[in-house]
Amino acid sequence: MRRNAKLMAGAAGLVLAVGATQVLPGLGLNAADHLDPPGRTDPSVDSTPDRAADIADLYAWHTDDKFNVILTFSGPQATDQPANYDPDVLYEINISNAGNRASTEIPIRVRFGRGSMTDEFGVQVTNLPGVSDALVGPVETDITKDGVMVHAGLFDDPFFFDLQGFMETTDTGDLSFMADRDFFAGQNLTAIVISIPRDRIENGDNLIDVWASTARFGGQL
Secondary structure: OEEEEEEEEEEEOEEEEEEEEEEEEOOEEEEEEOOOHHHHOOOOOOOOOHHHOOOOEEEEEOOOOOEEEEEEEEEOOOOOOOOOOOOEEEEEEEEEOOOOOOOOEEEEEEEEEEEOOOEEEEEEOOOOOOOOOOEEOOOOOOOOEEEEEEEEEEEEEEOOOOHHHHHHHHOOOOOOOOOOOOOOOEEEEEEEEEEEEEEOOOOOOOOEEEEEEEEEEEEOO
């Protein structure tokens, strides 16, 4: 798995972070990294990091009949910390399937909020292909509608990386990675999991590009 740097840009009170990946049969995937840029998301640099808007990784793959995508954010964090549901952050998973790999044919938008009659959080997902209206339901549970499944909640961080080996390698110039040493083991993050019928995403022989962004309402750099 290759890592793909995230970008941040501010305009009209909007803070944007982006991560990207491709769905290519038999090939690896690109993924965004954690705590980047450090000036906005790394607690060792900023004492009030914007964790909710910090993309961790983006994963996309398909089975015989499903297209699956997972957007993770707000991590890594200790397992005794709660999930991060921020109503002021818009999560967008962009899917391009028309051959122009810079276009967005399917912009899936996700937001969190509290119920009007309860203090518990829920999730709203719009622009899901083949789904009438928005998909709405509680977090930490599978929500299904018109053949699509969404699950938003707290998960074990799936990314594997030997951070200690990386630091030792950069300090000494000697390759010091260890296959059984994972900095992200035993840490959590918040994730949005979406499963869509594959035939709603595919468009002939065109490549499928997937990237994600976060936007904070009222934010600024």
